[in-house]
Amino acid sequence: MIRYLIAAASVAGAVLVGCGGSSPGPVACADLKNTTLAGATVLSATAVPAGSFDAPAQGLIPAQTLAGMPAFCRVVAQATPSSDSNIGIEVWIPAAGWNQKYMQVGTLAYAGFYQYGPMASALKRGYAIASTDTGHALAVPDLAAWAAGHPEKIVDWGWRAHKITTDFAKLVIAKHTAMGSKFSYFLGASNGGREGFMAAQRFPQDFDGYIIDGPANNWNRLSAGWVNTEQAQFTNAASTFGQNKLPAIQAAALAQCDAADGVTDGIVNDPRSCNFNAQALLCTGAETDACLTAPQIASLNRVLDGPRSPSTGKRVFPGYEPHGVNTPDWVSYISGPSLFGVLNSDGLLGNGWFGDFVRGTGAPLNFDFTTINFDIDVAAAISTKIGNESIASIVDAGGTDFSGVKSRGAKIILTTGWGDPVVPPRYVIEYYESVVAGPAFNNNIGAARDTFRLFMIPGGGHLAGPGAMGASGIGNPFGNPSTVKDAQHDVISALEAWVETGAAPDVIVGAKYNNDDPAQGVKLSRPLCVYPGLPKYKGSGNTSDAASFTCVDGPRGAYLN
Incomplete structure (x- = not known):
């Protein structure tokens, strides 16, 4: 709560005007256009009605229709921190029912496009949310062609675009709503996981919690x-x-x-x-x-x-x-x-x-x-x-000192599928163990789990990819959704409960859907245990039901022999 009061006071100071310090009140969506905040300028600000939203095509990524959307203010901005920078930012702010929380979505691979799907998922939960293209358009087939000979673009992709997005988004949300966010969360998978760890290590004051899946945080x-x-x-x-x-x-x-x-x-x-x-x-x-x-x-x-x-x-x-x-x-x-x-x-x-x-x-x-x-x-x-x-x-975010995150009281939930063909799961264990051994926790895994918890997903793929056998449906917007929105089944709810009430997750029950389609029902469920715990069959009961398993202590380390 103290953390929220300090954050709210700092945001309020940014929107107060006049000798008496009185607030001008909320700024209408359309009136945000041409506003410059945190080095980014609003190019357009549009009130989008409830219903279906047609997200534009992004290079080879086709246009997509996002159904069931609440009304929101869509802010499109640009930042140019260097002469070779062209960072695109989108911020979506609910027109009503805002939960007073901010979520920032990481990118995938070499970026160059906005994460409209995860943004829509978070908006439907009441979040104000932001995404960035990190400063370039999607390149094909050489996904990183934009980097050759452009060192400032490398800096933008590496960390700068997300920091500017964070600062801009928080200010424009405060300007539009005349209030600050109570809590700020980062959601990232793959390269977005790298970006989440980069924020945690470079700017630990920015977020109260992180959901990170399959992190590509040691890119080299x-x-x-x-x-x-x-x-x-x-x-x-x-x-x-x-x-x-x-x-x-x-x-x-x-x-x-x-x-x-x-x-x-x-x-x-x-x-x-x-x-x-x-x-x-x-x-x-x-x-x-x-x-x-x-x-x-x-x-x-x-x-x-x-x-x-x-x-x-x-x-x-x-x-x-x-x-x-x-x-x-x-x-x-x-x-x-x-x-x-x-x-x-x-x-x-x-x-x-x-x-x-x-x-x-x-x-x-x-x-x-x-x-x-x-x-x-x-x-x-x-x-x-x-x-x-x-x-x-x-570019790399493989640091092991999470003292800043710990002192802030922020929380991290890290998940990874054992069948990931992009980010090796043993690396994720290796990295987590290096953080446990680092200066913030001094090889005390109990102390580490007060701040940072790892959940391995047996049989899970990259971003809960198709065809994998694992029960990876835990509500991560980059992967399979959860059909039960509570802290025992849904990773966002679990993080909210941990950050906002102090209830740390010991188990998250994942789901595998028939034909990877939630509408076709759950094929199997399985408990995902906080590392180094492992799910163990009780010896009786349906092996497709999480209730037939319990979490037991498991060994530590990426390699056992």
């Missing part, structure tokens, strides 16, 4: 992991295992590991507890889709192991898990083929980092990914400077 080393999947499979044709092999790989992994958690259900609760042996897939005769050749097994093992230093042999970054590979996301991101005619999407992301950001030469479709060296190029990102900072430090 993660890019090595992405390129590793590309080099492993596509350096020579003999190593390419392709999507036709994925059913066999998944079946073999489940045959070896599924029963280890006490239930044979297509979900491995803790992949760390079982070391998959890909050699079981070796073809003994003619090659078929049911087996792998020796070069293909070597390729798969490299994908699962992660990139290693060519000089020391040490792992640069964790690899991926084999138990849920037969999904559209694994096809797109790892095995290929992917969008835009590239070999795989992970490679597309990694090529953009090393080609556009680090080397500055560009990363077109014919980019030679075989030249990327996990010693030289990873180090180059650390040594190459923009002003007084390295490219890696401008």
Whole structure:
């Protein structure tokens, strides 16, 4: 409450005018046009009526109709903190029923577009919400083409666009409503998770709570992991295992590991507890889709192991898990083929980092990914400077000191799917453990959980992607929704309860929907346990029902042996 009073007082000071300090009252939506706040200027301010809202096309992202929208004030703004900056910002403010809370939505991949879907979801919950394109339009097929030769745009994407968005949004909301937000939250997944951690580390005073899923917050080393999947499979044709092999790989992994958690259900609760042996897939005769050749097994093992230093042999970054590979996301991101005619999407992301950001030469479709060296190029990102900072430090948010978040009393809920083919789940555990060991918590996981909690999602994919078996429907607007809006089933409600009432979440019950469609009902539910807890079958009851499971203490660490 003290935090809210201080925040409200500072915002009120920004909107008071006159010698007596009296408030001018709310400013009508249309009258916000041409207003400049926090370095951003309002280009348009439109009162949007309730009903369907037609969100505009954004490059290759088609226009979309968002149904069931409440009336809101749509503010479109622009910020130019440098001569090479062109940061776009959108803020949506409910016309009625505002819950006096602000939510900022992170971006995906190399950004260049607004997150209209998550914005609509939050608006329907009563939030005022903002999103940014981070200063450029979506580039295709080289998603990071805008970065080559444009250091100020790298700074905008790295952190500056979101800080300006935060400051501008809070002020324009206060100007329109004549009141401040009681609570401010950040919602981010993938690159948006990186942005959330960047805000927490650089500007811990800005937000009261964070929901972060599958965070790409160590972009430099993660890019090595992405390129590793590309080099492993596509350096020579003999190593390419392709999507036709994925059913066999998944079946073999489940045959070896599924029963280890006490239930044979297509979900491995803790992949760390079982070391998959890909050699079981070796073809003994003619090659078929049911087996792998020796070069293909070597390729798969490299994908699962992660990139290693060519000089020391040490792992640069964790690899991926084999138990849920037969999904559209694994096809797109790892095995290929992917969008835009590239070999795989992970490679597309990694090529953009090393080609556009680090080397500055560009990363077109014919980019030679075989030249990327996990010693030289990873180090180059650390040594190459923009002003007084390295490219890696401008972009990466892998810091371990969360003292600012802790002292503010802010809270973080971090979630990650064990089947994520973009951000390796073992990295997320590795990172969380590094924060626990950091100066804010001094290796006291109990103290860390007072501020920062991790929930692993067995069988969950990236952004709760399609086809994954896990119960990842927990209400994150980037993934599957929750059909029950309470703190036990819905991650936003859980964060609100923790921040606003002090009720920390120990369990969030996730849902897997029939055909990934909530309208078709729940196929299975499963408790997601606060790390290092694990769901364990009680020994009786429906294995598709979360009530048949309990959370038990599990081991700590990304690797158990």
